[in-house]
Amino acid sequence: MYDPASAINGKTDVFSAMAENPAVVALTELAADAKFDRNELTITVARENIVAACEAVKAAGYNFFEDVTAVDWYPQEPRFQLSYHIVSHSLKQRVRLRVLLDSSDASIPSITSAWPSANFYEREVFDLFGIDFPGHPRLTRIMMPENWQGHPLRKDYPVEGYR
């Protein structure tokens, strides 16, 4: 069974335990927090640094962008968590970049300049969570009809929809 003590928490501990890891080396400056849990490395960065962080891990060999999605921690603040999964074909490793957003200003720069494949994923998060991605070339709804009201994957949106 899972033992919570096996996780390493905090930037200092993770960065000293994994000093060799290319993502750790690349993000020494930009990381705000870090976690190594269940063999997965998560590095938290500030919202304004996300594009720089993506470029940094890309330069460190993490060449393939897999996925970005959000988690709604309503009613906590910061409410939204964005998780970017990036894998390296040469290192055979994955890194997760995490960004926390307040509900009062749910927007984050688009990373389509670094990886065009983020296009559909950011549109999906915009559609289902209502998070804005300034810099995205065409941010429109992708799953729901264009005239839909609300963002279905938010926790304050009922499973059955509004009646």
Add this chain to the structure above:
Amino acid sequence: MAPVAAPDRITPGVEDVVADAKLHAGMGSGEHSMVLNMGPQHPSTHGVLRLVIELDGEIVVALAPDIGYLHTGIEKTCEAKFYQQVVPLTDRIDYLSPMTNNLAYCLAVEKLLDLEIPERAQLIRVLLNEITRIQSHLVWLGTHAMDIGALTMFLYCWREREATLRIFEAVSGQRMMTSYFRIGGLALEPPMGFYESIQTFLDSMPAHIDQYENLLTGNPIWMGRLKGVGTLSAADAIALGVTGPPLRASGVDWDLRRDMPYSGYERFKFDVPVSNVGDVWARYTVRMLEMRESVKICLQAMGMLKGMTGPIVADAPKIVLPNREKMKTEMEALIHHFKIVTEGFGVPAGEVYQAVESPRGEMGYYVVSDGTAKPYRVHMRNPSFATLQALETMCKGRLIADVVAVIGSIDIVLGEIDR
């Protein structure tokens, strides 16, 4: 005629394609383009995919996929279910590879729980996953050939697919929505005659693949329609998030089964077919070779399973349902059964991302737990969703007839795009 508005590599939206056509008409050069609506029920769009295509004569100028027609909010539904109740939902995402979906989700939750899965269950999971891959590739081959005009192929492929569906039915009671894997192992002991029926299928499969190749590989029409069509470079494939056979056909040697093994794949010896050409033909050859490799993996798994005994579920009574015998004789088992069914089981808080190599590419499950019995968030990273972004790059500047060949070659399933 070149598209006026669209930046490189970014798939445009429907309104962009229409605006682009208006721009061309308004340039005063006498140039006119046509906007064609294809789908959402066009037979060659493999589901309810709608394409809006700007055409200059027969040449594709710009192309926009319009998706969401099958959006059923599976990710939202998962949040209202217990962990074990999510398994049947995962079948319905990519309905051509149910076992792969089950596996990815179960592995993700098992990673959250840090559960140890018995070797026998792992091997049966691998075995069924490779049969799923063969089955899915058969559907791809049959429909792809039918799109191109080789109608006979469909029937041959369906003949072999029937054998795989019979195996699924025997093992799970269902032909397509199997839900056979459970968090912690498998739902049931494989039935009598299970290995024999798989052995018969595996013995016949290489000859059947030869038969398909006899019908298609040397066929001049088939070559003419596939070679040099829909070329995608390795750099474009990586930039656009393409995974699986289309990525390997573009020359990127990456297979999660070999490079980031899961469920005991590190014990198997198999080759990963790669081609450097990147066209529809390359994707065809890569998938044909993959079917042969899957047969090899299945045979190895059968060899390892021979004479093997042992449990098919992990030793975790608070997570895995007890078998019926135990429930009738042991008070503890009955209590556990009651608690799992009525309250579910708590999963330690945390987040995991588990990716597996599905027949279409990288299928990843991102599961977030807040410590309760229901997942706080389940997100699926589906291969078709990302691969669809590459469609415009592959089709731009080519004939409209090639669009149909390219859609067939990327083997998308709209169920997993829209979720």
